[in-house]
Amino acid sequence: MEVAVTGLSVAGAGLSEPEDLWRRMGTRGADGTPAAPEPYDPTPELGRGMRYKDRATKLALLAADRALRSAGGGEDRPGRAETTAVVASSNFGNLDTVCEAASVIARSSVSETSAMELPNASSNVIGSSIAIRHGLRGPNVMLCNGAASGLDAVHLARTLLAAGRADRVLVVGTEAAGAAVARWHGLSTQELFDGAAALVLEDAAAAAADGRPVRVLVDAFSRRLGARASASAALAGGAAKPSLWLTGGCPDPDETREGPDPAPAWGLPPWRDVEAVFGPAFGALGVLQAVAAAHRIAGHGDPAVLVTAGGGTAEAAASLLLTSAGPA
């Protein structure tokens, strides 16, 4: 099955559409330091019912709204709700809720906690909140998988389609720049990515039969030790030569040649670290990269873009090649 990207979105300060990613990457370059984000409130666009939602969930809901809209909507079509899956990715989404509740209990007692925090103590509140908002009753998966989590989410989404568990998958990556995650990484909240990104994936043939343009395909995926080994493996299994290689979660991909390097003769393009522009994005990283890549292909005419998340630790990195489906 060929899997197409049929919807794209971003959410966060200065991020209202995918082109905004390239406005910032283009003007600042890979070496730019992240700009201090403007105060940003996702609530007005979301409307009512947000009072007890944590920030990562609100950002994810906004990205989900926008991605489904960009994929043409149709959640109310017969059978759509049962066969639309959600794969959400976030490593630290509810960390502040958990740490705060533990602090209150340690300081005083459980009677000082708020019962309204119970849903947010469960890390999958992001994925389930998206499902509830749009009535999506297909598989609902919350992935918290480290630096590669966002690309792993795209890969899981593809497997859900291939295994016949869903006809359409909404993939959302989100992180909120909270106090606990900042302290844990020895950074200020201003230095962290605070936003979300989302993709809609579906069977390319089904989307085309439905009369919707198919511009971007999800091509080879690879998980290997080392950013460069992982990228090379995806490239070797892929169908087209990428014009760009987007990285993140790894200070210097060239230094991480762990495994064999089976790249074809043309080799890898120079890497560009997405986090150098947007700050550490953790579980949102891979989805953010994939949206940036898909938009390059759909909006700028690039033939293919390679993305790699992780590789800076002893844990494996994930790489994904996105390719053009041909002239629209």
Place this chain on the structure above:
Amino acid sequence: MDKALTPARPGPRYAVAGSGAIASTGRNAPELYEALCAARSGLAPLRGFDADRFRARHAYEIDDRPGRDVPGRATAWLLEAIAEALASAGLGEDLSEIPVFVGTGLRELRSAELWWTEGAPFPARRLHFGPALAERFGAVETYTVNNACSASLYALALAADRLATGEQDVVVAAGVDSITASMFGLLDRVHAEPVDRVRPFDRNRRGVLMGDGAAAVVLRRTAERPLAWLRSVAVNCDAFHVTAPDGAGVAAAIERAHGLAGLDPAQIDLVFAHGTGTLLNDEVEAGALTKVFDVSTGQGPLVTAIKSMTGHTSGGSGLMSLVVAVETLRHGRIPPTVGLEEPVPDAEGLRFVTGEALRSDVRRVQVDAFGFGGVNAVAVLEKAGL
């Protein structure tokens, strides 16, 4: 109905080739099964937390702390359960070519709490289990699936899909959770009265108490002598409420598991219920079971719930029930639901196993797991040799 809801024919079955588990009541799968069949509960006064901070005074903890609470316990149990499953499958400990799907509700959030409140050393990158799996087993493709209390059966579904798509011949699915102060406390906070023990499906149940534990299985595309066959795993989402379950979604997941397995409900002999002892879960689950199964003739399935002895082991609980279900298929003894004296009205017609273990030649078992956010997962197992 569309194609994803009505499969043309039942999917293939996969071999459960190895299993492992650890809980408050047993250090490995056989020990756990024997304890449960002996109706031995892991309930004990709170060990890891300062009991004065809570209303509930008990939990189902694994008693392995060196005095005070330490980080990294969930990771240690996960590695132990996977190692046991690999050994029982006759495999070595090299997972460099084998994907590992870990279902969890709480990851290493207890360690995060200890870091935040006490300054215990624990790096952020170990909040998920990938680094530890890479170190211990050389695992390259690992997934920490954070799907609340159905996480480990969700992980099983995602693992089985890798066999279904033909990408892999062997996969590992696991589940783990250690009790966090925040989840234990917030559950304690919302109970009408303090909970003293888990009494699934009993009219006088007060609610849920958490338990520690991990479980793991090795799935193979085929095997000559499997422990049992995995016939199906269905997963869905209620899209209804962030904590409360929805009977329609739960029933749909059960029906879909039967459909994927190509089985009629009457072919299911035994249900390992999710059975958390919460007021809402047990009502909704009992309602869904009586809806799906024909209970009018008194010939509905046998039902048991091991949380009555392990406590609610959160994200690990589904696979823990499944590991015990595999032992039940092999040995023909069904662990009882301890503390169940007077079933809820919604459960009328369900044949609960209570008091002591029941000998029965069980051929097919259904395993339920439902989580916050309405994430439902239901598996069907079949006895080896069928």
